[in-house]
Amino acid sequence: MSVEPRDGTGWSLRPLCQFPDERGAVMHMLRATDPHFEAFGEIYFSTIREGVVKAWHMHRSKTVNLAVPIGEVAVVLWKQDAEPKEFMLGREAYGLLTIRPGVWYGFRGIGAGESLIANCATEPFDPAEGDDLPPDTDHIPYRWEAA
Incomplete structure (x- = not known):
């Protein structure tokens, strides 16, 4: 897993630490002392079942920080005039994916x-702050793999 520069792509991926032992594991996500920490708005958790697609969403003002401590998830990002970018996040590829405003994700x-x-977001949930599109939209040049 590599760290991507903040070069206008609207995202970055940073490896995260895990500390496993015979009892289980401690898994870091985000600290207020991290140089990439911006602000705290809310933390929430969501689940997704195998083969299910949840897409597309885009925020206009908030940044989201995602980690997948249990299971494995494909995350696809798309920004206007760029190619879609796919990431695999999970216990084996444990990292913090930061998605800035203006980037569609699913x-x-x-x-x-x-x-x-x-998800540790820089602002609390506000339904008027983001936009949604269906998974099969023609607006985004990406087709989700059939389950």
Whole structure:
């Protein structure tokens, strides 16, 4: 997993630390002392079942920070005039995916059963702040793999 520069792509991916032992594991996500920390708005968790697609969403003002501590999820990002970018996030590829305003994103559950997505956003939820499109929209040049 590599760290992508903040070069106008609207996203970055940073590896995260895990500390496993015989009892389980501690898994870092985001600290107020991290140089890439911006602000705290809310933290929430969502689940996605294997083969299910949740797409597309885009925020106008808030940044989201995603990690997948349980299961495995394909995350696809798209920004106007760029190629879609796909990431696999999960326990084996544990990282923090930061998505800035203006970037469309969606998820597909690829881990067996349910996967858990943690989201630390810079602003609390506001339904008027974002936009949604259906998974099969012609607006975004990406086709989700059939389940």
